[in-house]
Amino acid sequence: MGTAMRALPAESPVAAWRRPRAMAPAYMHAAGSIASGIGAGALVVWGMRRKGVVGKMAALAGGALAVRAAAAVAPVYRDVILAPVRIQRSVTINKSPEETYRFWHSPENLPRFMRHLVSATVSGDRVHLTARRHDGHPMELDLVVDRDVPGQYISWHTAGGIKSHAGAVAFRPAPGNRGCEVIFEMSYRSAIGEAGRFIGKLRGRDPGTMVSGMLRRFKQVVEAGEIPTTRDQPRGV
Amino acid sequence: MRAVCYRGVNHLEVENVPDPKILNPHDAIVRVRLTTTCGSDLHLLDGYIPTMQKGDIIGHEFMGEIVETGPEVRKVKRGDRVVVTPVIGCGQCWFCENQLWSLCDNTNPNAGIPERLWGQSVAGIFGYSHMLGGYAGSHAEYVRVPFADNGCFKIPEGVTDEQALFVSDAFPTGYMAADLCDLKGGEVVAIWGCGGVGQMAIRSAYLLGASRVIAIDRFPDRLRMAQHRGTAEVLNYEEVDILEALKEMTGGRGPDACIDCVGMEAHESGPEYWYDKAKQTVRLETDRPIVLRQVIHACRKGGTVSIVGVYGGFVDKFPIGAAMNKALTFRMGQQHGQRYAERLLNIIREGKIDPSYLATHRMPLEDAPLAYQMFKTKQDGMMRAVFTTNGR
Numbered sequence: 188m189g190t191a192m193r194a195l196p197a198e199s200p201v202a203a204w205r206r207p208r209a210m211a212p213a214y215m216h217a218a219g220s221i222a223s224g225i226g227a228g229a230l231v232v233w234g235m236r237r238k239g240v241v242g243k244m245a246a247l248a249g250g251a252l253a254v255r256a257a258a259a260v261a262p263v264y265r266d267v268i269l270a271p272v273r274i275q276r277s278v279t280i281n282k283s284p285e286e287t288y289r290f291w292h293s294p295e296n297l298p299r300f301m302r303h304l305v306s307a308t309v310s311g312d313r314v315h316l317t318a319r320r321h322d323g324h325p326m327e328l329d330l331v332v333d334r335d336v337p338g339q340y341i342s343w344h345t346a347g348g349i350k351s352h353a354g355a356v357a358f359r360p361a362p363g364n365r366g367c368e369v370i371f372e373m374s375y376r377s378a379i380g381e382a383g384r385f386i387g388k389l390r391g392r393d394p395g396t397m398v399s400g401m402l403r404r405f406k407q408v409v410e411a412g413e414i415p416t417t418r419d420q421p422r423g424v
Numbered sequence: 425m426r427a428v429c430y431r432g433v434n435h436l437e438v439e440n441v442p443d444p445k446i447l448n449p450h451d452a453i454v455r456v457r458l459t460t461t462c463g464s465d466l467h468l469l470d471g472y473i474p475t476m477q478k479g480d481i482i483g484h485e486f487m488g489e490i491v492e493t494g495p496e497v498r499k500v501k502r503g504d505r506v507v508v509t510p511v512i513g514c515g516q517c518w519f520c521e522n523q524l525w526s527l528c529d530n531t532n533p534n535a536g537i538p539e540r541l542w543g544q545s546v547a548g549i550f551g552y553s554h555m556l557g558g559y560a561g562s563h564a565e566y567v568r569v570p571f572a573d574n575g576c577f578k579i580p581e582g583v584t585d586e587q588a589l590f591v592s593d594a595f596p597t598g599y600m601a602a603d604l605c606d607l608k609g610g611e612v613v614a615i616w617g618c619g620g621v622g623q624m625a626i627r628s629a630y631l632l633g634a635s636r637v638i639a640i641d642r643f644p645d646r647l648r649m650a651q652h653r654g655t656a657e658v659l660n661y662e663e664v665d666i667l668e669a670l671k672e673m674t675g676g677r678g679p680d681a682c683i684d685c686v687g688m689e690a691h692e693s694g695p696e697y698w699y700d701k702a703k704q705t706v707r708l709e710t711d712r713p714i715v716l717r718q719v720i721h722a723c724r725k726g727g728t729v730s731i732v733g734v735y736g737g738f739v740d741k742f743p744i745g746a747a748m749n750k751a752l753t754f755r756m757g758q759q760h761g762q763r764y765a766e767r768l769l770n771i772i773r774e775g776k777i778d779p780s781y782l783a784t785h786r787m788p789l790e791d792a793p794l795a796y797q798m799f800k801t802k803q804d805g806m807m808r809a810v811f812t813t814n815g816r
Contacts, residue, residue, distance in 0.1 A: 281518045365518055396536070403535060411514035411530040411571070412496065413448045415548060420560045420568060421441040423429030423479035 224256030273374045278402040281366040284358040285338040300404035427564035428792040430480040433471040436793040444568035449496035452572030458589045459486035459562040460810045461799045463619045464734045475554040483563030484510035484550040485593035499573040506576040507588040509761030512548045515574040526758035532557045565813045577765040590779035596764040598624025604730040604755035605681035609633040616715045617685035618646040620782045626654035627777050645805040662693045670722045678724035687733025690714035710737030720747050731756035785809040
């Protein structure tokens with residue numbers, strides 16, 4: 188039961204992407220650097236406005252301090268702001284894990300529940316995705332399948348590109364004849380990290396909500412054979 | 425086509441809207457023959473259920489004729505005379521398979537809203553706010569019915585349109601209210617609210633084995649109907665203290681089962697009403713639990729409380745102490761119509777119950793705004809207004 192209790196095996200790429208620990212001292216150092224960076228900036232501005240040698244010297248000194256502060260802040264940007272965002276969402280489907288896995292595993296089914304996905308084609312351990320972006324432009328993405336255990340588990344990572352992420356989906360029997368628990372996990376680095384995630388949430392476009400929606404549509408297609416809709420139904424003006 | 429559209433709080437208009445089309449493979453289009461008012465519509469019109477939008481077509485209790493079916497519809501076909509359940513069920517999820525149709529996982533296109541509000545989503549319902557799916561309702565000439573094979577029930581020969589109409593909602597809701605009491609025979613059942621659902625709960629409680637049914641309301645014509653058509657003993661809460669009366673009528677025990685057919689906009693003659701009305705108005709609570717409190721107080725120890733009156737959000741001063749210490753059983757829910765429809769059509773065909781007496785007023789669809797005003801204020805002894813379409 189030990190491994191069955193886990194949503195994902197320990198060696199999953201998602202697990203390997205977890206946030207590094209024990210960074211606190213560096214962050215505290217960085218906080219000081221941000222403060223000194225602001226002071227340095229002020230010094231530059233003051234120096235540039237002032238005529239004469241004193242002003243030039245002050246601006247130069249301020250510039251040097253600013254560079255030093257930026258160097259200290261850089262690792263924080265890398266480790267905190269750029270830290271991988273991890274998302275996990277689950278849904279229970281009233282079908283066997285084998286059947287549920289099979290549906291997900293068939294590339295022609297993916298566009299039925301992944302919004303914006305136009306097509307998915309498989310060659311060897313690679314999956315080529317064509318999607319339509321929000322602005323309508325096409326987007327191409329290649330995935331490398333890392334593990335594929337029939338009826339149980341699929342994991343992948345992106346082969347380069349701006350939307351890089353690692354993901355995994357696990358299928359396990361639900362207790363009491365309730366079908367299959369589907370656990371979807373993904374992890375990605377974003378240039379604006381948690382802040383971007385928060386902004387996305389305000390716009391209703393955060394990845395967590397999108398993953399929940401995708402799993403809901405997956406369930407609807409697998410169980411009911413259609414996605415419920417009210418689009419284009421009559422209504423008063 | 426013509427349709428009754430929500431325009432704002434207590435403001436309805438009959439408008440020209442496009443005809444519905446098949447949108448999904450399990451859809452059917454039903455030409456509406458009869459569609460009726462339901463007390464729960466009043467919660468929507470009064471603005472107590474959020475997510476209503478201007479232009480929404482209301483109505484959910486209806487019967488009619490199938491005029492078109494999607495490619496995956498197998499059981500029903502064009503020309504079938506059908507009654508339709510208001511709750512939409514996919515038939516494939518765990519809940520539908522276990523006959524818990526109003527809990528269907530797959531029929532609410534806006535599942536995210538109830539998930540945030542209630543933890544999980546429930547089934548979509550026709551004409552019943554966007555939180556519950558945003559489906560166009562039945563107060564129209566045509567309606568699109570998703571998962572038609574599960575929601576449309578063929579009306580047997582010998583059952584009239586008007587009898588079958590109430591198998592859509594009032595009858596199964598009342599029947600389920602009694603069914604949830606798990607009657608073994610010989611019980612005393614008290615029922616709060618003598619609208620369409622309450623009237624059906626009275627008849628169903630007797631059918632399922634109750635030896636006495638006590639019905640509570642304040643409108644004399646509704647109490648008369650409960651007495652004459654339902655053979656219930658009746659109590660007018662404006663004339664008697666309900667808790668005292670129920671105790672006296674049951675030898676001090678209290679009713680074995682208590683049914684709430686009222687819900688979130690309960691009324692009472694004392695100061696408690698104004699307390700809850702004030703809190704509700706400023707949204708300190710969304711629902712007025714006046715009946716709920718009485719039901720819990722009145723119920724005998726170890727008895728069953730059955731709730732089919734609609735609640736939407738939060739209540740205040742909920743007597744959990746009485747409920748817990750008296751070891752009450754709580755059963756509740758939106759009706760699982762698909763579980764009961766065939767059984768109820770048979771009950772009608774066999775002549776055991778004829779629900780058509782609920783149809784006190786028959787009006788053209790064009791008069792719906794007026795009908796809802798009368799329905800809200802219970803004018804002219806209105807129990808239910810039944811709308812006909814196409815001038816029939």
